[in-house]
Amino acid sequence: xxxxxxxxxxxxxxxxxxxxxxxxxxxxxxxxxxxxxxxxxxxxxxxxxxxxxxxxxxxxxxxxxxxxxxxxxxxxxxxxxxxxxxxxxxxxxxxxxxxxxxxxxxxxxxxxxxxxxxxxxxxxxxxxxxxxxxxxxxxxxxxxxxxxxxxxxxxxxxxxxxxxxxxxxxxxxxxxxxxxxxxxxxxxxxxxxxxxxxxxxxxxxxxxxxxxxxxxxxxxxxxxxxxxxxxxxxxxxxxxxxxxxxxxxxxxxxxxxxxxxxxxxxxxxxxxxxxxxxxxxxxxxxxxxxxxxxxxxxxxxxxxxxxxxxxx
Amino acid sequence: xxxxxxxxxxxxxxxxxxxxxxxxxxxxxxxxxxxxxxxxxxxxxxxxxxxxxxxxxxxxxxxxxxxxxxxxxxxxxxxxxxxxxxxxxxxxxxxxxxxxxxxxxxxxxxxxxxxxxxxxxxxxxxxxxxxxxxxxxxxxxxxxxxxxxxxxxxxxxxxxxxxxxxxxxxxxxxxxxxxxxxxxxxxxxxxxxxxxxxxxxxxxxxxxxxxxxxxxxxxxxxxxxxxxxxxxxxxxxxxxxxxxxxxxxxxxxxxxxxxxxxxxxxxxxxxxxxxxxxxxxxxxxxxxxxxxxxxxxxxxxxxxxxxxxxxxxxxxxxxxxxxxxxxxxxxxxxxxxxxxxxxxxxxxxxxxxxxxxxxxxxxxxxxxxxxxxxxxxxx
Numbered sequence: 001x002x003x004x005x006x007x008x009x010x011x012x013x014x015x016x017x018x019x020x021x022x023x024x025x026x027x028x029x030x031x032x033x034x035x036x037x038x039x040x041x042x043x044x045x046x047x048x049x050x051x052x053x054x055x056x057x058x059x060x061x062x063x064x065x066x067x068x069x070x071x072x073x074x075x076x077x078x079x080x081x082x083x084x085x086x087x088x089x090x091x092x093x094x095x096x097x098x099x100x101x102x103x104x105x106x107x108x109x110x111x112x113x114x115x116x117x118x119x120x121x122x123x124x125x126x127x128x129x130x131x132x133x134x135x136x137x138x139x140x141x142x143x144x145x146x147x148x149x150x151x152x153x154x155x156x157x158x159x160x161x162x163x164x165x166x167x168x169x170x171x172x173x174x175x176x177x178x179x180x181x182x183x184x185x186x187x188x189x190x191x192x193x194x195x196x197x198x199x200x201x202x203x204x205x206x207x208x209x210x211x212x213x214x215x216x217x218x219x220x221x222x223x224x225x226x227x228x229x230x231x232x233x234x235x236x237x238x239x240x241x242x243x244x245x246x247x248x249x250x251x252x253x254x255x256x257x258x259x260x261x262x263x264x265x266x267x268x269x270x271x272x273x274x275x276x277x278x279x280x281x282x283x284x285x286x287x288x289x290x291x292x293x294x295x296x297x298x299x300x301x302x303x304x305x306x307x308x309x310x311x312x
Numbered sequence: 313x314x315x316x317x318x319x320x321x322x323x324x325x326x327x328x329x330x331x332x333x334x335x336x337x338x339x340x341x342x343x344x345x346x347x348x349x350x351x352x353x354x355x356x357x358x359x360x361x362x363x364x365x366x367x368x369x370x371x372x373x374x375x376x377x378x379x380x381x382x383x384x385x386x387x388x389x390x391x392x393x394x395x396x397x398x399x400x401x402x403x404x405x406x407x408x409x410x411x412x413x414x415x416x417x418x419x420x421x422x423x424x425x426x427x428x429x430x431x432x433x434x435x436x437x438x439x440x441x442x443x444x445x446x447x448x449x450x451x452x453x454x455x456x457x458x459x460x461x462x463x464x465x466x467x468x469x470x471x472x473x474x475x476x477x478x479x480x481x482x483x484x485x486x487x488x489x490x491x492x493x494x495x496x497x498x499x500x501x502x503x504x505x506x507x508x509x510x511x512x513x514x515x516x517x518x519x520x521x522x523x524x525x526x527x528x529x530x531x532x533x534x535x536x537x538x539x540x541x542x543x544x545x546x547x548x549x550x551x552x553x554x555x556x557x558x559x560x561x562x563x564x565x566x567x568x569x570x571x572x573x574x575x576x577x578x579x580x581x582x583x584x585x586x587x588x589x590x591x592x593x594x595x596x597x598x599x600x601x602x603x604x605x606x607x608x609x610x611x612x613x614x615x616x617x618x619x620x621x622x623x624x625x626x627x628x629x630x631x632x633x634x635x636x637x638x639x640x641x642x643x644x645x646x647x648x649x650x651x652x653x654x655x656x657x658x659x660x661x662x663x664x665x666x667x668x669x670x671x672x673x674x675x676x677x678x679x680x681x682x683x684x685x686x687x688x689x690x691x
Contacts, residue, residue, distance in 0.1 A: 081502060081503060175503055176503065213501040216501070217498075217501075221498065221505065228503065228504070229486075229491075229504050229505070229506045229508075230483075230486035230489075230504060230506075230547075230548075231483060231484065231486075231504065232483070232502065232503050232504055253484065255482060255484045256484065257484045257486070258484065258485045258486055258487045259485070259486030259487035259488075259489070259491075260486065261486065261491050261506070285491045285492065287492070294491070296486070296487075296491055298487070
């Protein structure tokens with residue numbers, strides 16, 4: 001994949017200020033911007049990867065929520081898990097859609113990583129104080145090897161649309177229950193989730209957190225392709241094909257996690273991990289046994305990628 | 313109904329889930345360590361407790377302990393427990409010069425009820441008298457910020473290590489835990505179903521001394537030897553009690569029985585110089601602090617904790633508070649710590665003092681009062 005193609009996979013900074021501000025962005029490490037069409041050529045000439053986008057175009061994009069953790073005393077969940085705002089379910093539901101983030105301060109890097117991890121086209125309007133943070137994340141994402149592996153799924157989901165189904169997808173994603181959207185019950189999976197006649201009732205799905213737990217227990221943890229230990233604030237995306245796998249790890253918790261433990265079904269004897277911030281890191285306590293692979297990631301500030309291979 | 317309003321409804325109806333704790337959760341224990349020929353718990357003295365009391369041990373006005381009296385209480389207690397002629401011989405019964413010894417303190421009751429500085433210092437002095445270098449002694453807890461608050465360092469010899477697994481109770485530091493030694497259980501549908509043993513315990517220490525306090529506990533009824541060693545040596549344990557439901561009845565003993573923790577914990581010294589009879593395990597004010605002025609010695613954590621249940625319950629009765637055995641929903645204000653702190657007749661979870669009996673069923677010691685031999689010593 002060319003450098004241009006790699007840059008094209010990056011979420012862009014929505015930036016309406018004139019090209020005279022290029023030095024400010026360059027100093028921050030920003031490499032890709034969404035700029036008004038009339039200024040696109042000037043930004044390109046200044047050395048940036050550019051998506052022509054004006055306010056009207058941005059408004060047409062589907063809004064993504066600021067990712068992160070919410071701590072609010074009047075909100076409880078069925079478990080001790082923190083409340084997380086994440087967009088993975090939205091991206092999975094409509095991967096070809098274009099998205100726009102209006103990112104709260106301090107979350108620009110996470111938003112960029114989230115969009116990248118799910119491979120969606122996203123623009124980000126950020127707090128100017130986060131420019132350098134976003135620049136560092138863009139630089140990290142740009143140097144990652146390209147990957148075109150397939151989504152790993154343990155269950156199928158028939159998405160009939162609607163808000164409740166959206167929340168079901170959200171909670172399945174949040175709980176790292178790997179699914180694939182399918183048009184009808186699929187023999188490929190031991191479990192297909194469908195709401196409606198012959199499937200689960202709307203009432204059963206009305207509590208999406210409890211419903212996700214029902215699904216998890218029906219699937220059983222032992223049959224899950226992915227388990228995470230040591231945090232309730234990380235959402236993963238796993239792709240694989242023919243003895244290779246890529247694991248994206250997004251930390252929504254706002255605090256660096258040390259020693260996140262990962263368990264994958266399948267025996268992967270080679271692994272390379274790159275983490276935004278620390279860079280390339282060595283996985284620790286690596287074990288391949290009983291048809292599974294386990295390792296610990298020493299550090300995870302916001303986003304990390306682990307590329308695995310079956311052979312060493 | 314949107315996602316937000318749904319969650320608020322959940323918050324309003326937590327009692328709907330309180331039935332779950334009656335069924336013990338399925339647990340899976342993963343450990344590569346074999347038990348010792350005689351595991352430290354219950355050790356060589358099952359069912360035996362030496363209770364040493366001294367009116368002079370603590371000034372109840374200032375809450376300060378008299379280090380000399382504490383030292384004498386320890387010497388008498390250890391000699392009584394072992395039958396040794398000298399204090400040094402008593403300690404040699406448990407420790408050898410080549411041991412690496414962990415002292416599991418309790419810092420959660422800061423500032424009023426924590427493992428006494430003088431008691432910890434005297435323990436280290438005796439270990440060094442056996443020939444163990446200061447560098448091979450570790451004071452440990454799970455959270456560094458708690459250790460910092462209590463600050464044992466000025467009271468102990470240079471070289472003694474002060475070790476915590478996590479910087480604070482934030483669930484972000486896992487590197488201090490052993491990924492290969494854990495208990496796995498899905499208690500409330502939490503994603504992280506593992507509680508891992510501290511690496512210090514599994515990979516470094518050869519022996520552990522447990523120094524808990526006499527404390528009330530909202531989830532377990534009381535917290536002493538068993539909970540201090542179990543919940544203080546494993547990660548991710550707060551998940552066992554939530555929304556009014558507590559799985560502590562089975563989980564405390566289950567963790568304590570995991571090897572190598574069970575085999576290496578060879579001595580129990582319960583610090584009952586001070587205690588807290590309500591709102592534990594915390595003691596942020598003196599409101600519920602009391603002064604048993606006792607130290608308990610043994611190798612059987614179950615026997616000591618069985619006595620502890622009565623100590624806490626008797627004190628609560630004396631103060632007009634409900635029993636730790638009360639399971640009535642009438643006194644339950646789920647997870648309302650403020651109400652619990654204000655009123656000793658408020659429970660925030662149904663307490664599970666049965667964790668002591670359950671631990672006995674796992675072979676960790678003797679819970680039957682009729683079979684527990686208490687030897688009282690007065691200093």
